[in-house]
Amino acid sequence: MDTERKARYEARARIIKALAHPARLLIVDELRGKSRCVCELQAELELDMSTVSKHLSVLKNAGIVQDAKKGVQVYYSLRCPCVTDFFQCAEKVLLTRARDQAEVLGRTARGGLR
């Protein structure tokens, strides 16, 4: 397979992988519009601060967030607000699935399943 093509899929996968965790999705959601320091995010996530910090470094390494030190605190913000589009994409898939599910159930209720 074409090396360049392969590299492109790998680059995309790295971005998507960085978002593929509920805690990191919550972080991205919290960061919409405003920047937040680690302890604020920790309060929402109810995880050890070291764990939150690691999630943030995953997002940072992927180029999704950036950090800025303010005194003792570190404020994180979205580097590319477009990541929130991922939510809509995921939501659409979930909706499609829910709709199909409902349809199947409807057919079953009408005696379609044997």
Next chain:
Amino acid sequence: MDTERKARYEARARIIKALAHPARLLIVDELRGKSRCVCELQAELELDMSTVSKHLSVLKNAGIVQDAKKGVQVYYSLRCPCVTDFFQCAEKVLLTRARDQAEVLGRTARGGLR
């Protein structure tokens, strides 16, 4: 934290996670517009057929693809073509990062870094 909110992030993460692999991104790309059988995808991926099959089952369990048996072959297709939006999202992040990178390099060349 709110249980419902948590569940929503988990549901989204499951979808995104299913896409977070170069092989599966390639599959989704191959499936744009047309359906493909497992051996066609295998030829592109250059992976063991059992591995391809497992990637497909990950996508299927996430509700991203659906399968239809035609004789001996199994044809897979996108259940929700909107997943290709993910590519654009990922691409935007990559672009943003590349642009920032270029900017930093520009500053360095002008003697900004010490």
Next chain:
DNA sequence: CTAATACTTGGCTATGTTGCCAAATAAGCA
């Protein structure tokens, strides 16, 4: 029925991920 083809499943190993705790670092305050 037998053989061949297409695919899936089970099993295994290697590798990656997530969480916590403890220790290290950094900045502001007394």
Next chain:
DNA sequence: TGCTTATTTGGCAACATAGCCAAGTATTAG
């Protein structure tokens, strides 16, 4: 200076993932 607070890093255990091979299933062809 030494103390406190905020954050990061290292280490480790538990668990998940990705790949291959071998074996199982299913459908068509002879």
